[in-house]
Amino acid sequence: VMSDNPIRRPVESGSCWAFATYGSMESYLYSEMPDFSENNLKNKHGFDLDPNTDGGNSLMAIAYLARWGGPVSEAEDPYNPASTTSPTFQPQKHVQEAIFLDGTLTSIKNSLYQNGALAAGFYWNEANYKAATYSYYTSAASTPNHGITIVGWDDNYAATNFKTTAPGNGAFIVKNSWSDTWGESGYFYISYYDVTLESFVAFHNAETTDNYDNNCSYDPLGLSGFLGVESNSLMAANVFKSVASESLEAVSFYTPVPGSAYTVLIYTDPASAPNSGSLKATKSGTMTDAGYHTLKLDLPVSLNAGQKYSVVLTLTTPGYDYPIAMEYPIADYSSLAVANPGESFLS
Numbered sequence: 407v408m409s410d411n412p413i414r415r416p417v418e419s420g421s422c423w424a425f426a427t428y429g430s431m432e433s434y435l436y437s438e439m440p441d442f443s444e445n446n447l448k449n450k451h452g453f454d455l456d457p458n459t460d461g462g463n464s465l466m467a468i469a470y471l472a473r474w475g476g477p478v479s480e481a482e483d484p485y486n487p488a489s490t491t492s493p494t495f496q497p498q499k500h501v502q503e504a505i506f507l508d509g510t511l512t513s514i515k516n517s518l519y520q521n522g523a524l525a526a527g528f529y530w531n532e533a534n535y536k537a538a539t540y541s542y543y544t545s546a547a548s549t550p551n552h553g554i555t556i557v558g559w560d561d562n563y564a565a566t567n568f569k570t571t572a573p574g575n576g577a578f579i580v581k582n583s584w585s586d587t588w589g590e591s592g593y594f595y596i597s598y599y600d601v602t603l604e605s606f607v608a609f610h611n612a613e614t615t616d617n618y619d620n621n622c623s624y625d626p627l628g629l630s631g632f633l634g635v636e637s638n639s640l641m642a643a644n645v646f647k648s649v650a651s652e653s654l655e656a657v658s659f660y661t662p663v664p665g666s667a668y669t670v671l672i673y674t675d676p677a678s679a680p681n682s683g684s685l686k687a688t689k690s691g692t693m694t695d696a697g698y699h700t701l702k703l704d705l706p707v708s709l710n711a712g713q714k715y716s717v718v719l720t721l722t723t724p725g726y727d728y729p730i731a732m733e734y735p736i737a738d739y740s741s742l743a744v745a746n747p748g749e750s751f752l753s
Contacts, residue, residue: 420461421448421487422553425583426525427467427609429555431477431501433522434610440498442477445485449492450475452627454738457490463553464504464525464607468698469628471501471609472658474621499612502700507606508664511598514578514606515559521610523581524556529602536569540590541577543568543597550602555581563595572597607697618655622646624749625733627740629698632662633752634728641753642730643680643718653706654687654715660731661693663723668693671718672707680716680751 424444432440448457451466452475470476478495507513507524517524527550534544541563556578563577577595586592596603624644634640657670669690676683686707693699709715721729730752735743 420455420459421445421457422583423462423464423467423525423527424448424553426527426553426555427464427607428477429557429581429583430523430525430607431609431612433555433557434608435499435612436522440477441480442498443480443483443485443492445480445489446476446478446483446492446495449490450494452742454741458487461551461553463527464605465629466627467525467609468501468504468607469626471504472628472698473623473626474500477501477612497615500615500617501609501612502617503611504698505608505610506696507608508696509604509606511576514556517606517608518556518558521608525553525605525607525609526556526603527551527553527605528596528600534569535594536567537589539567540594541568541597542594543570543572543600545570545599545601547601550604554583554596556606557581557593559598560595563597565597567595568597572599574599578603611700620649620652622649623658624745625743627733627743629660629731630734630736630740630743631732632660632726632728633730633732634726636727638724638727638729639720639722640729641718641720643716643751643753644749645676645680645714645716645751648709648711648713648715651709651711653708654703655706656700656702657717657719658698658700659719659721660698661696661721661723662728662731663696663726664694665724666693666696666729667691667722668701669720670701670703672703673716673718674707674709675714676716681718683714683716686715 424447428442451470474497482495483492529548530552535542558579561576565572565575576598672687673683723729733743735741
């Protein structure tokens, strides 16, 4: 399943990651035929990277979407590869989830079949591209430098179609962002065996914006890395203050690996520690997939205007000793990240 939206060439702008993001999201929402603004995403991601020269990645896209920075419509903020600033608009959707795939052929096919296109990255080198068959393959490991949208697959695509014969047949069908005059009307094939293909992310579960009214967080730049203390189980918490008389209905968090077990506790009026005060809600379970998730509580928690409350999360991540997602400053990337006393806790 793919979007019918035109393939707009990013020219020298490093915005391929934005096209990959919305290629996936628009595919998931295909019946609605949305057209989201890559321009707004590349210009308002909030990181240190220059919108038109430094590129980006799926984690930056998730941060922008999770804080309800977008998506905004293409009509509101049309693509301009030379622009570096954009206005602020109301989001067209509230993104609830982004799934990190493990990169196995089975998981990629299943996700394509069930949810539509995927964002991914790979290392582009013109020398590895065969224009006659619109095909790409390399066996030389290298860091990805280009974002693409995987829209399908062909198990029978011949290994001999590539410039260098691949170890076996099979290729993903890819929507590129270099205009419909490039490749096969803007598409090409990349071998299952390309060793640089990675970072598969499904941007799905976007809902209408009437699902929630407020979005409280301390991490507008999302996931900088995962924290651990030599254990695959860790507790973390945020303490918030209600902005109005409202009800807490859901919480969001990242899981680094599939099968992560969670317990969420909600307290009102915490005092000396986040897990003090009155316990108002609890929910436990296991997240099948790695990624960013929104968990709906079984019953809303009523809050008064200005009332303090805490969200306490315990995560157990099988085989991985860094359970908790953190936002923190990284030079030349997320240097604007801040943390204040009394907001976030770890145990």
